[in-house]
Amino acid sequence: DVKVTQSSRYLVKRTGEKVFLECVQDMDHENMFWYRQDPGLGLRLIYFSYDVKMKEKGDIPEGYSVSREKKERFSLILESASTNQTSMYLCASSFSSGNYEQYFGPGTRLTVT
Amino acid sequence: QKEVEQNSGPLSVPEGAIASLNCTYSDRVSQSFFWYRQYSGKSPELIMSIYSNGDKEDGRFTAQLNKASQYVSLLIRDSQPSDSATYLCAVNEASGTYKYIFGTGTRLKVLA
Numbered sequence: 001d002v003k004v005t006q007s008s009r010y011l012v013k014r015t016g017e018k019v020f021l022e023c024v025q026d027m028d029h030e031n032m033f034w035y036r037q038d039p040g041l042g043l044r045l046i047y048f049s050y051d052v053k054m055k056e057k058g059d060i061p062e063g064y065s066v067s068r069e070k071k072e073r074f075s076l077i078l079e080s081a082s083t084n085q086t087s088m089y090l091c092a093s094s095f096s097s098g099n100y101e102q103y104f105g106p107g108t109r110l111t112v113t
Numbered sequence: 114q115k116e117v118e119q120n121s122g123p124l125s126v127p128e129g130a131i132a133s134l135n136c137t138y139s140d141r142v143s144q145s146f147f148w149y150r151q152y153s154g155k156s157p158e159l160i161m162s163i164y165s166n167g168d169k170e171d172g173r174f175t176a177q178l179n180k181a182s183q184y185v186s187l188l189i190r191d192s193q194p195s196d197s198a199t200y201l202c203a204v205n206e207a208s209g210t211y212k213y214i215f216g217t218g219t220r221l222k223v224l225a
Contacts, residue, residue, distance in 0.1 A: 031211060042218070043157075043201075048211040056211065090156055100145045100162070100205050102213055107156040 003027070004105035006091050012111045019078035021108050023091030029103075030096040032074035034058075034066060036087040037107075043090065049074055050096060081112045115140040119202055119216035127224050132189040134219050136202030139183070143204040143214075146178055146185045151199045151218065160200075161187065192223045 007022035025032065034046040035058075045058030047066040055066050063085060067075045074093075078085055088109050094102040116139045126132045134148075145164055149157035163169045163176040163185065175188040185204075189196055199218040206212065 033211065033213075040217070043215040045211075045213075050211065058211075101147065101159055102203070102205075103159060104149075104156040109154075 004091055004093055004103050006089075006105040006108050008108050009106060010109050010111075012113065013078075013081050014113055015082060017078075017081045017112075019081050019110065019112075021076040021078075021089055021091075021110070023074045023076070023093075023105055024072055025074075025091075025093040025103075025105075026072065027093065027103070028071070029093035030071075031094045031102075032068065033092040033094075033102070034064075034074065034076045035090045035092065036060070037090055038087050046076065078110075081110075083112050086110060086112045115143075115212075115214050117202055117204055117214045117216040119200075119219045121217060122220040123222050124219055125222045125224060126192050128192060128194060130192050130223075132192045132196065132221055132223070134187040134189075134200050134202075134221065135184060136186065136216055137184045138202075138204045138214070140204070140206070140214070141180075141183065142206050143183075145205040146176070147203040147205070147213075148174075148176060148185075148187045149201040149203065150196075151201055153199075157201055189221075192221075194223050194225045197221055197223045 004025045035043045049068040091105040148161045151157045161176040177186045201218045202216040
């Protein structure tokens, strides 16, 4: 079974704090993704990584950065958390060829106060 | 702007009935199609993937793809109250691109 895990299910942070969200997958997937999901807006891609140390901006990268030092781990960093970053954050992973199925982690519900 | 359109619902069906969920997409180069189930407060769970025109069955679920008409559907037979969730449709160009386009989902309610 594919397994994608995220470091926290719920997180509460203050405005201006630096926030780290971690994601680990155990399926040797090349691709890893960070999305946020908000009511009425659906899933929006923040960043994508197709290999170690490689990253590409998604649709809404402003205020976020990412790090991928190992193939199985992809971190999302909120440099200075703001209230408009309160959201559900979802990590996903997939192969880059053949089977394109994307698997999601359990999500992190982040609240910024 | 590439889009994936779904009726937001809610779609209400009685227990034991067939639920039919539909999705249309705008980009003709899309090659991979996925259905996810998402319970309230949880993350999306992959139900089915389909890559070729026609039907693909997995248990009570059948995905149908028509690339000429640019739609993909999901049928749930013998619907159960536990099937009540939001169903997300997603498409991908299947060329190694990272771009998965998601619909905003259809909320399904199965009435006991």
